């Protein structure tokens with residue numbers, strides 16, 4: 105049995121996808137051959153050679169960086185190369201892992217090999233929350249709803265033995281008449297049974313990633329799955345609700361520390377990692393005991409690391425202890441500056457004063473951090489968005505990122521956007537670093553985008569510059585010229601000195 109994973113990614117979104125490494129390791133243990141076609145370092149025709157890291161750099165979200173020494177880009181045609189890969193490997197199954205923004209590229213690639221009749225399976229967060237929409241594309245034969253570990257192993261076992269796989273748990277199968285067989289969802293995976301992910305399935309270049317203007321050999325590490333918070337734009341709370349409803353079990357799990365250690369040591373000693381990236385939604389969603397256990401365990405790993413966490417989980421004790429063992433950078437969400445709007449629409453309940461106080465702990469202890477914000481939420485107005493600028497001005501982060509709201513399927517804010525008539529159910533969302541997909545009467549797309557491109561300037565430049573910055577919001581030749589000039593000034597002022605301390609890349613916006 106041979107499985108070809110497809111990762112239909114755009115250049116610049118260059119952190120390794122943990123799911124493929126996890127699933128490939130499992131397949132190999134079960135005697136299934138697996139290979140990967142990962143489009144990250146190809147130019148994708150029709151995608152404007154879109155590079156989201158470079159877009160972040162252009163929007164002053166990250167320090168300029170140079171990747172060239174570490175990474176080899178493919179100059180050949182991605183569609184032809186995919187076809188060649190399918191021909192030479194001759195898989196029995198094409199297994200796609202995709203977030204929503206990647207899905208349409210998967211379809212374009214699969215179109216090239218569709219005539220070969222190889223069964224296709226889509227997994228990931230989009231498959232989980234929009235399975236019917238995914239299966240409405242003729243290129244997709246099956247979807248995995250929820251976690252893939254048991255589903256993929258069982259499916260491959262059945263396919264390998266020529267058996268029927270219509271009743272494999274978590275699997276939805278499209279029948280020749282177009283009907284869909286929907287199977288039950290199994291319990292969440294026991295994280296004490298996980299294997300070391302198959303990092304070898306990725307090309308060497310994919311291990312490198314920019315951070316704070318430097319390029320590191322960076323590996324993603326799992327500490328938790330799930331999130332205890334309920335932000336209305338995020339899919340993680342939806343996973344909690346979905347698993348609770350389908351299995352009666354909690355989706356949020358903490359990985360046993362010896363397992364985390366085993367993974368870290370393997371990456372450090374065998375893969376020669378230089379930097380760790382803990383991708384948990386809320387890294388500090390630990391009890392005090394678990395937290396202390398982590399710090400003790402990590403003390404002899406001696407490697408810098410990045411985390412993301414909620415502001416309210418920051419305490420001076422925790423930040424100091426983490427810094428002592430290697431914490432290098434933190435990313436936190438502010439998301440919106442108006443308390444009422446943030447509570448009612450975004451479902452993030454905290455006071456602005458507290459938020460400022462929690463983030464200040466990072467300044468006091470001396471840990472650089474970035475803050476993430478969103479503009480263009482359903483029902484938001486330009487005036488409300490200004491509260492986000494005002495709040496960010498009270499926070500001394502070294503990166504203030506602002507992204508347009510993305511209505512991902514399965515989130516409460518997607519449902520609201522559909523109810524408000526801003527978007528129809530079949531529309532598929534693109535990457536956060538792209539223009540807003542919503543065009544709302546009270547806050548039109550161009551206004552959202554003008555606001556977004558000037559956001560960090562409003563936050564960092566003195567208030568008397570605001571009238572000048574306001575002109576740069578306009579997408580006119582004059583507006584563009586002012587924006588370019590301000591952008592250069594911004595880069596010279598804020599990205600010129602002490603690169604390590606003063607700024608950094610937001611490794612992900614998730």
Ligand code: B12
Nearest residue numbers: 121123199201203204227228248251252338339536612614
């Ligand atoms: C790590 C991470 C990243 C990494 C890796 C992304 C990836 N493709 O895996 C990077 C940094 C690249 C990234 C980027 C982005 N991310 Co991100 N990211 C995450 C994060 C924090 C963890 C994902 C993860 O690895 N989980 C662990 C693995 C084991 O779980 P999993 O990926 O869900 O996979 C399981 C199942 O889904 C399934 N499965 C997955 N693939 C497959 C394939 C097959 C064949 C099968 C059978 C099963 C299967 O089995 C897996 C094991 O159980 C999640 C939040 C979260 N907690 O899930 C957000 C999340 C996935 N990201 C999100 C977003 C929005 C983005 C960006 C669009 C942001 C941007 N900058 O524009 C980009 C999109 C990028 C891209 N091209 O991938 C959203 C996705 C929303 C959506 N519905 O699409 C999430 C859910 C967070 C959120 N806001 O809700 N992200």
